[in-house]
Amino acid sequence: MLARHGAIAVYHYTPLHYLPFIARQGALLSKTQLSLLGFADTHFRRTSRLQDEQRGFASYVHLTLDAHPPLLQAKLAGGFPHFEVAVPAAHFDDTEYALCRFNIAKARYFRGAKQEPPESDANGRYYDGMRLPTARTPMEREGLLRHNLGRNMIEVLVPEQVPLPSGTTFRFFHDEDFHRAMQVLRNLRVSAYGLERDAQLTYQPAPHHRASTEDALARAVANEAWRGSGLDFDRV
Numbered sequence: 231m232l233a234r235h236g237a238i239a240v241y242h243y244t245p246l247h248y249l250p251f252i253a254r255q256g257a258l259l260s261k262t263q264l265s266l267l268g269f270a271d272t273h274f275r276r277t278s279r280l281q282d283e284q285r286g287f288a289s290y291v292h293l294t295l296d297a298h299p300p301l302l303q304a305k306l307a308g309g310f311p312h313f314e315v316a317v318p319a320a321h322f323d324d325t326e327y328a329l330c331r332f333n334i335a336k337a338r339y340f341r342g343a344k345q346e347p348p349e350s351d352a353n354g355r356y357y358d359g360m361r362l363p364t365a366r367t368p369m370e371r372e373g374l375l376r377h378n379l380g381r382n383m384i385e386v387l388v389p390e391q392v393p394l395p396s397g398t399t400f401r402f403f404h405d406e407d408f409h410r411a412m413q414v415l416r417n418l419r420v421s422a423y424g425l426e427r428d429a430q431l432t433y434q435p436a437p438h439h440r441a442s443t444e445d446a447l448a449r450a451v452a453n454e455a456w457r458g459s460g461l462d463f464d465r466v
Contacts, residue, residue, distance in 0.1 A: 237319040242293045243302045246311035247446035253420040258392040262289040290387040309436025314401040328364040328387045331378045352377035399424040
């Protein structure tokens, strides 16, 4: 369905030092699954973790149909090394997923607030205690895409995990990030994914964030059991 609507890929954006965890797992995992693997709350961004839990979305992997969304650009503007995981849109033809047209972490209005987003073709329906409407059935997804694609950012929500198929590409926004990622995957003996330097977007890493990221990458590569140190920019 997503490919039929013109989507080439579905995107996930994440800090660079998460690369070893993602590459070893061969999948993107929800907050619930990461917690079961021993990752502490400090592994997650403070501004989104609580909202995701309170609004009923912690057990979903969050992706988007929008390349280079505002959140990514804000992180890069702050010098925080991030990268893109681009999963072929056709992979989702056989994947259970929901669509949400709202910014789940920052939406001002939600179920239980003074003004609730109504159920509609454009918004979807309320499911399973979620405090924002989503589109789950093929008919609901068609309606949400028809009303919002190209107008509003759309989140793609996959329960628990997204195994990364052949054709998945990791894209980087700075030459040093790109070359460091090549070295990391070579050290991990992971060759299943394409690596690219994104030519459309670049940024200038802040020296202190670069140093923290390098330290985390080195520790994660050296020790598969290491579960991170909660870098400050994960909680921004």
